Amino acid sequence: MMDKPTFEEIYLSCYDRVYKIVYMRILDRENTEDIVQEVFIKAMNAYERFDPEIASPSTWLSRIAANSVTDYLRKNAKQDIISFDEYVESGYETGVEDKELLNLTDENARYAYTILKDLKDSERELLMLRYGMELSYGEIAEHIGSNEKAIAKRMERLLEKCKKIAEEQINT
Template identity: 25%
Template sequence: MLKEDTFKKAQDGDLKSVEEICSSTWEAVYRFIYYKVQNRQEAEDITQETYVKALSHLQKNSVKIEQYTGFLKTVALNILRDKWRKKKRRGTNVNIEAIDAEKTAIEDETEASAQRELIRNALDRLNEEQRMVVELRILKGYSVAETARIIKKKESTVRVLQYRALQTLASILKNND
C-alpha cells in the first residue's frame, strides 16, 4: 500500500516516489488496458502513456490515495477513447493490391460458431480444477504464481494441472475431427 508522503514526494518530483507509485500500480492498470485492447504491444504503449499523463497531472493537482488506481484506469480509458475516436474519424488505410483474396476471404460464420461450441464442449469435459487452471492461465493470462494463489495450490500442481488439461483438450479435439 502506498503512503501519503509517497504522493507528496512524487508531486514534488522525487523520482524514487514516482517509481514506487508506478511499480505498485502498473500490473492492475496494464491488465485493465490489455482487457480492452487485446494486444500486448498496444497495451504496453497505452500503459506508458497513461503514466506520463497521470504523473504530470499528479504534479499539477492532487489525487486521493485510495483512488489512485481508479484514477489511472480513468486516464487509460480516456486515452483509449481518444485513440478510438481518431481511428474512427480517419478510418483505416487499405492497399487493395496488397490484399491476398484467399487469405482474407470471410470465413463462414457457422463454421466459426461450430468451432467455438466444440471448444466450449471440450472445456466442459475437463474436471473443475483443470478447467479453472485453463481459464486463469490461458484465457485470462494469469501467471503460474497468481493462479496457484487463486486456487490455493502449489505452483508445481498448477503446472501439472495445466499440462494434463491441455493434453486432455488436445485428445478431445483430435477425436472430434
C-alpha cells in the first residue's frame, strides 16, 4: 500500500504542472491564477477521498484542473480569445499591445504565448492534454471520444501548424 502524501506535499510538487495546464488553455495570468487557486481549494476539500492507489497526485490534480478550465470556458464563452490577425482585422489599432504578452518577461514564454494565441481553443486543448497532462494518444482519444490514429494525425497537423506559425514569427 502506498503512503498518502500530505496535501502540502501534493501542492508543492504539482503547482507548476497545474499552472501550466490551465495557462495553456486560458492564456491570461490573472484568470489562470484564479483558476489554479480554485483547483487547489477543490482538491483540498476532496483530499480525504483522494486515493494514491487509484491515481497519482499529478493525475488527480490534472483532472481537476482540466474540469475547472472547462467550467471557466463555459461560463465565459462570450469572451473568446481571438488571434492577433483577427484582433487587427476587427478594427483595433495595431499600436495597442497585448497586455498578457507585455507581462511575460521570459523570451521562451513570450514565443510560446504568441504561438498558442494563434491557435483555436480546441487546438490548445489538444496540446494541453498531450503536453500539459502528458496523456497518450489513446488516452486523449478516450477523453474526447475519438480514436488513437485520428488523434495522432490531428497532433501531426497541429504541430506542423505550430511550426509554420513559429517560422512566420521568425521571418517578421
